[in-house]
Amino acid sequence: MSQAVGINFKKSSIDALIAGFMALVLFGPIVGVVLDGYGFNTEFVRVAWMVAAVAVGRFVMSSFFQTEKGIAMAFRYANNDEGVEVLKPGHKSKMVWIIPLVIVIGLLVPFIASKYVLTVVILGLIYVLLGLGLNIVVGLAGLLDLGFVGFYAIGAYGLALGYENLGLGFWSMLPIAALMAAVAGAILGFPVLRMHGDYLAIVTLGFGEIIRLILTNWASFTHGPNGVSAPLPTFFGLEFKRRSSEGQTFHEFFNIPYDSAYKYMFIYIVLFAVVWAVLFIKHRLVKMPIGRAWEALREDEIACRSLGLNHVLVKLSAFMLGASTGGLAGVFFATYQGFVNPSSFTFFESALILAIVVLGGMGSTLGVVIAAFCLTVLPEMLREFAEYRVLMFGILMVVMMIWKPRGIVRVTRTGFAARKGVVK
Amino acid sequence: MNQENILAVENLVMHFGGIKALNDVTFDIKRGSVSALIGPNGAGKTTVFNCLTGFYKATGGKILLSAGGKETSIIKVLGEPFQVTDFFSPFAFFARLKYKMFGGSHLVNRAGLSRTFQNIRLFKEMSVVENLLVAQHMRVNRSLIAGILNTKSYRKAEEEALERVFYWLGVVDLVDSANRLAGELSYGQQRRLEIARAMCTNPEIVCLDEPAAGLNPSETEALTKMIRVLRDEHNTTVLLIEHDMGMVMDISDYIVVLDHGEVIAKGGPDDIKSNPKVIAAYLGAEEGEEVTL
Numbered sequence: 001m002s003q004a005v006g007i008n009f010k011k012s013s014i015d016a017l018i019a020g021f022m023a024l025v026l027f028g029p030i031v032g033v034v035l036d037g038y039g040f041n042t043e044f045v046r047v048a049w050m051v052a053a054v055a056v057g058r059f060v061m062s063s064f065f066q067t068e069k070g071i072a073m074a075f076r077y078a079n080n081d082e083g084v085e086v087l088k089p090g091h092k093s094k095m096v097w098i099i100p101l102v103i104v105i106g107l108l109v110p111f112i113a114s115k116y117v118l119t120v121v122i123l124g125l126i127y128v129l130l131g132l133g134l135n136i137v138v139g140l141a142g143l144l145d146l147g148f149v150g151f152y153a154i155g156a157y158g159l160a161l162g163y164e165n166l167g168l169g170f171w172s173m174l175p176i177a178a179l180m181a182a183v184a185g186a187i188l189g190f191p192v193l194r195m196h197g198d199y200l201a202i203v204t205l206g207f208g209e210i211i212r213l214i215l216t217n218w219a220s221f222t223h224g225p226n227g228v229s230a231p232l233p234t235f236f237g238l239e240f241k242r243r244s245s246e247g248q249t250f251h252e253f254f255n256i257p258y259d260s261a262y263k264y265m266f267i268y269i270v271l272f273a274v275v276w277a278v279l280f281i282k283h284r285l286v287k288m289p290i291g292r293a294w295e296a297l298r299e300d301e302i303a304c305r306s307l308g309l310n311h312v313l314v315k316l317s318a319f320m321l322g323a324s325t326g327g328l329a330g331v332f333f334a335t336y337q338g339f340v341n342p343s344s345f346t347f348f349e350s351a352l353i354l355a356i357v358v359l360g361g362m363g364s365t366l367g368v369v370i371a372a373f374c375l376t377v378l379p380e381m382l383r384e385f386a387e388y389r390v391l392m393f394g395i396l397m398v399v400m401m402i403w404k405p406r407g408i409v410r411v412t413r414t415g416f417a418a419r420k421g422v423v424k
Numbered sequence: 425m426n427q428e429n430i431l432a433v434e435n436l437v438m439h440f441g442g443i444k445a446l447n448d449v450t451f452d453i454k455r456g457s458v459s460a461l462i463g464p465n466g467a468g469k470t471t472v473f474n475c476l477t478g479f480y481k482a483t484g485g486k487i488l489l490s491a492g493g494k495e496t497s498i499i500k501v502l503g504e505p506f507q508v509t510d511f512f513s514p515f516a517f518f519a520r521l522k523y524k525m526f527g528g529s530h531l532v533n534r535a536g537l538s539r540t541f542q543n544i545r546l547f548k549e550m551s552v553v554e555n556l557l558v559a560q561h562m563r564v565n566r567s568l569i570a571g572i573l574n575t576k577s578y579r580k581a582e583e584e585a586l587e588r589v590f591y592w593l594g595v596v597d598l599v600d601s602a603n604r605l606a607g608e609l610s611y612g613q614q615r616r617l618e619i620a621r622a623m624c625t626n627p628e629i630v631c632l633d634e635p636a637a638g639l640n641p642s643e644t645e646a647l648t649k650m651i652r653v654l655r656d657e658h659n660t661t662v663l664l665i666e667h668d669m670g671m672v673m674d675i676s677d678y679i680v681v682l683d684h685g686e687v688i689a690k691g692g693p694d695d696i697k698s699n700p701k702v703i704a705a706y707l708g709a710e711e712g713e714e715v716t717l
Contacts, residue, residue, distance in 0.1 A: 086551045086603045252567075281572055289557075289564050289573035292550075296558040299547035306477065307559045308533035308625050312526060415603040416553045421591025422584075 010365075012062040020055030027051065066256040085410060089417035095366075106272050110265040118264045122336055124376045125271045126329050131356040131368040133325030138259025138354065140291060140365035141318035142298025144201040147188070147208025148353050151323040153215060153345035155330020160228035160340050161221070169382055170233035170335050174328065182320040189319035193312055196301075208350050215342040227341025230334035232263050233270060240266060264336075271332050278325060282365055285321075286416065294318050295363070359400055361407020370408055429490065430455040430629050430661050431476070431537075436485035438471055441646075445471045449485070453629070453678070458655050458662045460672045462696075463682035464706055469665045470542060472682065473633055476663075477539045478502055478529030491536030491628035501535070503527040534562060538627035538661040540618045542634050542665075548607030552598060552617060553607050556589040559624035592620040595653060597646070613645045616650070623654065629661040630654065636668045644668060648675050673697065681705065 024047070032047040033040050064070040110118055121269075130152060137145045158177035162168040167178065192203050215222045220229065232240050238250045240263035250266075251258045285291040293314045296304050305311055334340045356375055360367030375393075382392055431453040439445040446468050453459050461469050469511055474480040476487060478498055487498040503524035510517045518684065524529075533539075547555050557564075559575040565571070565581035593599045596616035601609060606617060615635060622630050632651075636644045648671055654660045666672045673693045681689040681696060696702055 084549050084605060088603060112512065208622070254513045282624070284572045284574070288568075289561050289566045290568065290571070292554060292558050293561055295550055295554075296547045299549060301543045302479070303541070303545035303547065304558070306479075306533060306545075308530045308562050309558070309619065310526065310528070310530050373564050384602075413551050413554065413605075415551070416586060416589075418599055418602055419587060419590050421594045422587040422589040 007063050007066045009063070012059050012066070015062040016055045016059035018423055019058035020051050023051045023054035033075040056332060064260035084413060086413045087415045089415040091415060103276070107269075110268045115261040115264060118261065118268055119336070120377055120380045120405075121365075122264060122271060122332075124373045125268075125275050126332050126336070126377045127353070128275055128369050129271075129325055129332070129373040130353045131360065132282055132365070133329065133370050134324045134353050134357050135322075135360075135363065135365070136285075136325070137318050137322035139361075139368075140286065140298065141294040141315065141322075143192075143315065143318065144197060144348050145204045145319075145322070146201045146347070146354065147204035147206065147211075148322070148326055149345045149347070149349040150188075150211035151184060151326030152182045152330040152333065152353075153211050153340075153342075153347065154184050154323075155229070155327035156230070156334035156340045156344070157215060157222065157330075158327065158333045159334040162231040163231045164228060169231055170331070172332050174402055177327045177331045178324040181330070182324040184327075185319040185323025186316055189316045194294050195395060205347070205350075208345075208347060212342050212345050215345070221291070222342075222371070225343070227339055229339050230337065232338065233266060233335055235266060255403065261265040265334065266386050267336050274328060274332070278328070279365060279369075286363075286365075290314075290317060316355060332408075355397060357405060361409045364407060364409040364411050367407050367409030428454060428488075431490075431663070432486070433472075433476070433487045434486040434488075434588075436461040436472070436475060436487065437483045438468075438480060439483045444685055446475070446482075449682070449685070449687050451470070451680045451687060451690055453663055455628075455661055455678040456655065456659055458651060458675050459678040459680065460676040461663065461665045461680050461682060462667075462669075462672055463688075467682040467705075468685040469682055470620060470633060471685075473539065473631055473665060475685070476532075477537060477631060478532035489532070489535055489537055494535075496532070496535040498535075499530055499535075500686075501527050501531040502529070504605040511578060531624055533627070536628040536633065538625045538629075540615075540622050540633055540635065542637070544611075544614045545619055546606040546614055546618060546621070548605065550606060551603055552593070552606055552609070553589050553602050554585070555621050556592060556624045557585055557593055559621045560585045560588060563626065588624060591621055595622040595623075596650065612639050615639065616647070619650065623658070623660070627660065629663060630663065632664040634665050634667065636666055636671055644671055647671075651675055 027050045031050060032043055034043055055279070065074055080283060109121060114120065130148070134145060134148045134283050137143050137148070155177040155278070158180050159170065159173045161260065162173045188204065188207050195203060216224055219226075234240070235250055238248055238253050240250050242258050243249065249258075250262055270397060276298050286295075292316075293304070293309050296307075296309065297311060297314050297318075301311055303313070333344070337344075352375060356371045359375065360369070360371030378396070382388075427450040428450070429596060433449060433451050436446055437444075448611060449468075461472060463469050471480065475482045476498065478501070481502045482499055485499075486535040489496045489498055501523055504520060506517070508519060510520055518671060524668070547558060550558070563581075564585050565578045567578070570578040590599065593602055596619060598609075598617060598711060601613060603681065615638070619630075619632065619635065622632075635651075636647055639647060651662055651664070652675065655662055664676075665670075676693055679689075679691065679696045680687060681699070683703050688701045689699045690704055691699070
């Protein structure tokens with residue numbers, strides 16, 4: 001083919017026919033035949049519309065990819081899976097400007113946004129925390145963990161049960177839950193040390209389910225499927241309730257009318273601070289020896305051992321730090337919902353968190369933040385589509401993976417300026 | 425502690441199920457020497473290496489490494505099975521339990537022995553500098569708090585690590601590629617980087633598994649020079665497996681020849697060249713036939 005440019009309509013038509021036929025096969029039985037009691041109605045018009053839409057779409061697409069622009073675009077996307085880039089030694093990140101801007105906007109959000117928007121953003125931030133935690137385990141250390149929701153549940157139930165049994169509030173449970181989740185991470189980590197890839201995924205999947213089943217079935221302690229109520233955070237001992245049984249409430253102390261949005265504003269601000277702290281720690285960790293060891297472990301475990309790295313401790317530290325971040329997220333989730341029950345901690349949550357990490361780009365902090373917001377805020381925005389929400393969600397994921405198989409944000413590595421070598 | 429020999433292998437036996445990969449291998453490696461382990465394909469050279477570096481747990485025998493001012497039994501640090509006597513002596517019990525739980529080949533490296541691999545095992549998606557930084561894990565400031573707060577002592581340790589990195593990059597001639605990904609390097613460069621990485625762990629003995637495989641003659645020449653630098657300037661003992669006889673004869677002070685899991689000859693290059701057993705093992709020739717290596 002010497003002349004690539006110039007649309008071959010015959011080819012486009014054939015493509016359209018094939019796509020239309022496949023759509024007919026697919027949609028015919030699903031959409032065309034509607035059950036009605038014991039009989040069924042056939043709906044030819046609906047099927048015809050769908051098939052026509054697919055065929056026309058395929059025709060347009062096929063034609064477009066034969067034009068010069070289309071070829072260039074296809075070429076560009078075929079070539080963008082080169083993954084990692086090493087930055088120049090003196091690289092100045094644009095984030096220096098973006099971060100203060102995001103902090104300022106973030107601090108203004110609770111005072112501008114409606115209560116509904118605020119709750120959505122809080123959920124987004126909780127998933128950012130979860131994503132960052134799992135990113136340590138999956139993205140950096142390369143240990144495929146499908147039971148991450150277990151640590152999330154430990155954090156959430158930690159707050160609820162700690163309050164019920166021991167009278168511990170939000171502020172004392174925040175560090176304790178992180179510690180508890182870390183211990184759970186170590187307990188999970190020990191038996192799976194020798195496993196890789198698929199096997200590890202199955203065992204961790206089991207772990208997540210074990211936690212959920214314990215929460216469901218140990219009714220005398222966890223109240224089973226009925227769930228437990230979780231306390232709200234307090235502001236220096238001031239509660240965010242309408243009336244307090246002991247002491248003063250927030251609105252009474254400041255002499256302002258009661259508004260149920262105050263508690264969300266407060267949770268938001270605390271969560272916002274915690275997310276930034278975790279982001280900072282994560283940012284430092286990847287540059288530290290431990291972060292390098294995690295990534296080295298992901299690349300080649302045998303080589304790691306030959307260099308004197310204790311792979312047991314490296315894996316355990318990844319599990320523990322990841323889990324403790326998940327535990328923090330759980331505490332926020334419980335206090336934000338005011339109530340936890342086992343149905344919040346199903347496998348779907350684990351899959352969603354994993355999707356955040358993969359979609360964002362394994363090991364990329366910025367990517368995880370963006371992906372977490374996309375995957376939590378987008379379903380909220382798609383509420384109008386109600387039933388088609390999960391379908392849209394699935395299509396989005398498939399398209400993203402074709403488009404950017406290595407995640408939204410390309411992973412970059414720090415460059416080091418050459419210096420005089422000295423050996424001591 | 426044996427001053428003369430850095431590594432003593434006694435009656436090493438390694439069985440994989442019914443297959444006897446190594447039968448009674450005994451040799452010593454002198455401190456500060458360049459020694460080679462040669463033999464036909466399937467002779468068990470890499471198996472010996474894997475036993476020495478702790479990747480296989482030898483079925484029997486003894487491997488003693490005298491480095492860093494102490495003597496390490498490589499089989500012991502990998503974690504041995506419990507003996508009946510352990511249950512009467514809590515001290516021995518806990519020592520064994522410790523090695524069983526936390527032992528492994530990383531302890532061999534910490535004892536002063538590092539290695540490279542026959543099929544290159546670099547951290548491909550990390551930069552060249554980071555590959556060498558990982559190797560210095562045990563020598564930098566690993567405190568989480570110091571790292572997160574970026575304290576002075578942490579920065580000093582990192583800076584020193586980077587200086588060592590660039591020193592070794594200079595030795596293996598990779599300074600220009602410092603900020604490339606290890607996976608992007610050419611084959612010869614990857615081989616050199618792997619040697620630099622092994623040296624960054626500050627070993628007293630470095631085991632190179634076929635360092636010249638896939639290199640062209642001029643690269644092999646450069647490698648030979650590099651190995652001499654390791655021995656002469658860093659007092660590192662070098663043990664290598666190699667098929668390139670020209671190179672082996674050129675740089676080795678001492679050669680151990682393996683065949684079918686047994687040592688068939690040991691000695692200097694000249695002895696080995698004229699050893700009829702070695703010639704027979706390599707060429708399957710009649711003894712006495714005139715063959716030169």
